[in-house]
Amino acid sequence: MGARIHITKLAAADRQLRAAMRMYFAEEDELAIHTVAYAAYGLLRDLKAERGLDEAADTYLASIFYVVRDYRRGALPMHLANDPDFMAAVAALADQIPIGPDSKYRDFSATASPEAVRHFWRQRGKIANFLKHADRDPAEALVEDDLDNLVLLLQAYSAYRDLARTACTNEGTVFELYIGSSDFPIREPESTVGKMCSMLASHPESERRSVCMQLIRELNAQEIDP
Structure with missing residues (x-):
């Protein structure tokens, strides 16, 4: 009998995430992509929590840090830099946060209130929960435009990079x-x-x-x- 292969949780998430990326680039069914990607994201969220990391807070921090840093660098994409309302909001945010053009993400941390964390996962898991449960509201329908697989893959990949050392x-x-x-x-x-x-x-x-x-x-x- 051959040796048995043991798969860690991180290795499982890695395989699921890689598969979801291939499915995305192959333009396979969006619901199937979401199911596989969210399964990976759920594992990664729990693994981060085990290490004392809060995925919701990290996501909020990343969404602010890179925008403000690139604003300081003058490196925001043109479609954002040419939006006066967006730039005014970023400028106001930059005045409140000590993020400079050479700042490193690892030098910053963030916390989120329990309410903010619940809101994050309620929104992030809305489609996955729809696909997982049919006992609560079998007549419920999903708005296909709500699928955001690229954003989900970005968040899952970022969470994976927070954990992986390879x-x-x-x-x-x-x-x-x-x-x-x-x-x-x-x-x-x-x-x-x-x-x-x-x-x-x-x-x-x-x-x-x-x-x-x-x-x-x-x-x-x-x-x-x-």
Whole structure:
């Protein structure tokens, strides 16, 4: 009898998250993507809590930190920088928080009230709960436009990076490139990452996900056949 393979919770979340990313880039069913991605996110949330980390508070912090830091750097994407109402709100926020252009995310922390945490998970888990339960309101319907798989994948991937000490997976690397390709202008366009983001950005948005899927296939094939 062969050796039995034991899978840790983090390894399970890693596999689920990688699968959800592949499903997203392959443009598979959005509900199926959400189910797999949220399963990974739930594991990662609990693993962070076990280490004394609050995923809700971390998400709130990240949403503020990177916007304010990029505002200080003058590096916000053009569609945000050209929105006067958004910029006024960010400027007011920046005046209250000591985040500078060279600040590091790891140097900051945040806490969230129990009410804010409950609100976060109630909103974040709304679709997952709809897909999981049919006994409470079997006639309930879901508004398909409420699906936000890209945001869910971003949050799950960020939570994974908070926990993992290993290098990025191929799926994670391509996911980061995909996110970077949406920046305008592309950040550090002469760097290797910047050139890859520019390559993706040169494709119409309707084709970009399929290009990412092909990149993942090629990278994974290289691991199998070095």
